[in-house]
Amino acid sequence: xxxxxxxxxxxxxxxxxxxxLKCEQHLGHNAMYWYxxxxxxxxxLMFVYSLEERVENNSVPSxxxxxxxxxxxxxxxxxxxxxxxxxxxxxxxxQDPLTEQYFGPGTRxxxx
Amino acid sequence: xxxxxxxxxxxxxxxxxxxxxxxxxxxxxLRGLFWYRQDPGKGPEFLFTLYSAGEEKEKERLKAxxxxxxxxxxxxxxxxxxxxxxxxxxxxxxxxSFGAGTTVTVRA
Numbered sequence: 001x002x003x004x005x006x007x008x009x010x011x012x013x014x015x016x017x018x019x020x021l022k023c024e025q026h027l028g029h030n031a032m033y034w035y036x037x038x039x040x041x042x043x044x045l046m047f048v049y050s051l052e053e054r055v056e057n058n059s060v061p062s063x064x065x066x067x068x069x070x071x072x073x074x075x076x077x078x079x080x081x082x083x084x085x086x087x088x089x090x091x092x093x094x095q096d097p098l099t100e101q102y103f104g105p106g107t108r109x110x111x112x
Numbered sequence: 113x114x115x116x117x118x119x120x121x122x123x124x125x126x127x128x129x130x131x132x133x134x135x136x137x138x139x140x141x142l143r144g145l146f147w148y149r150q151d152p153g154k155g156p157e158f159l160f161t162l163y164s165a166g167e168e169k170e171k172e173r174l175k176a177x178x179x180x181x182x183x184x185x186x187x188x189x190x191x192x193x194x195x196x197x198x199x200x201x202x203x204x205x206x207x208x209s210f211g212a213g214t215t216v217t218v219r220a
Contacts, residue, residue, distance in 0.1 A: 004155070042116070043156075043199070043210040056207060090155050098143050098203060103155030 002026055004104035006091050012110045015081060021107050023074040023091030031097045032074040034066060037088040037106070049074065050097050081111045114139045118200050118211035125218045128189050133214045135200030136182040145183050147176050148199040150213070156199055190218045 004025045013019050025032060034046040048056035049068040063085075065077040074091055088108055092101040115138045125131055137145070144163050148156035160169040162178040169176045173194060175186040185198055197213040 040212065042212045043201075045207055045209075048207070092155075097207075098205075100144075100146055100158050100161050101208065102158060103148075105155050106153075108153075 004091060004093055004102055006089075006104035006107050008107060009105065010108045010110075012112060013078070013081065014112055015083070017081075018077070018079040020078065021076040021089055021091075021109075023076075023104055025072055025074075025091075025093035025102075025104075027093055027102060029093040029095050029102075030071055031094045032068060032071075033092040033094075033101060034074065034076050035090040035092065037090055043090065047076075048097060055097065078109075081109075083111050085109065086111045114202055114204055114207075114209040116200055116202055116209050116211035118198075118214050120214060121212070122215045123217070125187070125190050125216065127191060127218055127220050130186070130188045130190070132187070133185040133198055133200075133216070134182060135185070135211055137200075137202045138181075139202045139204050139209075141204050142202060143205060144203040145178055146201045146203065146208070147174075147183070147185055148201065150197045150199055159198075187216070190216070192218045192220050194218050 007022045031050045036044045046060045047066040067075040088106045090106045091104040094101040117136045119134045147159040150156045160176040165180045167178050173188045177184045195218045197215045199213045201208050201210040
């Protein structure tokens with residue numbers, strides 16, 4: 001595997017379900033990110049981890065819970081989501097928080 | 113708060129018809145301006161980083177330029193495979209802020 005990978009690529013879940021999104025980067029980077037992309041809207045930064053410590057949390061609802069066990073892996077735990085949470089969730093990584101970010105293919109999430 | 117505005121929202125070009133995309137920004141302390149390309153159903157692909165006014169970067173048919181208030185992405189003699197959404201983002205000391213993008217369609 002090369003670059004940034006995300007699983008699953010598609011996810012349909014009910015509002016009472018609990019699921020997790022996984023991201024893995026194979027670039028040797030020290031920073032990882034979660035973004036939300038909704039139709040016709042700019043990418044919204046959700047969480048930033050640098051050297052496995054969370055450095056940014058952009059007022060994201062508590063039904064989204066990130067986890068960064070090491071510098072190569074990032075998870076986004078989801079529970080009791082709302083239909084408006086349906087979007088493309090993108091993971092990215094960079095050498096440090098100020099350099100260019102490399103994105104994964106995204107997870108298309110649908111909340112029913 | 114940083115603001116990034118991209119125009120136009122959509123651009124339809126004939127193959128070979130050169131054009132430019134605009135990204136205007138306000139930021140307190142620019143650390144870098146980034147251009148990305150995004151194809152439908154995929155994550156953004158990094159294209160360029162620009163750090164200071166007057167800087168230019170080129171890659172194949174694409175050329176990015178930067179002033180103190182805006183950046184342009186010039187597409188020279190585009191081909192259908194250049195069809196994509198092009199995203200601009202600005203980096204300050206804390207985070208990367210994205211514009212909504214310009215969707216480019218190139219017809220053969």
